[in-house]
Amino acid sequence: MTGSTDWLAALRAYLLTVAAGALVWEAAHLPLYTLWRTGTTGEKLFAVVHCTLGDLLIALTSLALGLVLAGRRDWPVRRSGAVGAITVVFGLGYTVFSEWLNIVVRESWAYSDLMPVVPVLGFDLGVSPLLQWVVVPTLALHVARRAGTPRQTPTPEAVE
Structure with missing residues (x-):
């Protein structure tokens, strides 16, 4: 009655969901x-486009x-919570670094007055990029888990 975990389907679902979510989020914010x-x-x-592709690389x-x-070999059925937590933490960590680098050091972009900010490590960090790196990967990991979970196929005895 059980199938094998399909980690490749999970990975594809994760990447497609991140790409779509990042594109929408980048345009919206x-x-x-x-x-x-x-x-x-x-x-x-x-x-x-540039930020969406960057988001995809960060997420991957x-x-x-x-x-x-x-x-584990049977991800995403097992250890999906631990993998997900680490994935989100790394994404958030990189986002904090990237925002600091590009806003404070390089001054290559700036927030408008509309961006809500929170003080982090001595600079004001936008709430929208932080939320993006919680919401989009969490959604993508949920979709990946569903895509990679084996489908229950009935045995011949169960069909009768």
């Missing part, structure tokens, strides 16, 4: 950055680290 007022349409489009790397540190 663009007004929270000064680029919304100062950028051309092409610059805004480039930012959304974070999941890989989670799998290496806590995964």
